[in-house]
Amino acid sequence: MIVVTGKFKLTNPASALELQQATMKTLTESRKEPGCIVYEFSQVIGEGPTFRVYEEWEDEAALAAHSQMPYVIAFNDALAKAGVEEKSVMKFEGGPKTALG
Template identity: 25%
Template sequence: MIYVIATFRIRPAALESFVEAAYALIDVARRQPGCLYYDLHASVTDPDRVMCFEQWQDRPAFDRHLATPDVASFSAAIEGLVLSSKIEIIHPDSIDTL
């Protein structure tokens, strides 16, 4: 099992558009094989930071998710909304950063 934490710094006033795009992806991802948990959370201390918390059966399931057209559509939809992003993949014995 792996955990994924995707952190996004959003442009001011772009939160609503970002959330709309994120939930379109989350709805699809939750039904993908190997997805155990996928949700979006806003920072309570920084209004321009949101995080996706994900739990996947294994890295291949997450990699299949990343290769879907839905992830490509999400990436295109948020391109002008995001100032920066960081994805951490937490394995039982290591942490990868994308």
């Protein structure tokens, strides 16, 4: 399993609503893709125009195919247009899941 997690902050708070709208198609379509286990995107409360992304993919091939989808390319264009002040996105291999508590 491949996990992608990240955080980014927009330069312009007014762009947050536009980015949320651009995200809806990406969320809906990404969750239908073969190999997508989890695809989540959220705004961080109390941190202005800051967003988090969390994804789980069955393997590298599924993630690579995802990055070529037209709606992902459109989302990346919308993100660039919105302007990013800070960005940190990481990818790593996840092991078996174990429930806590």
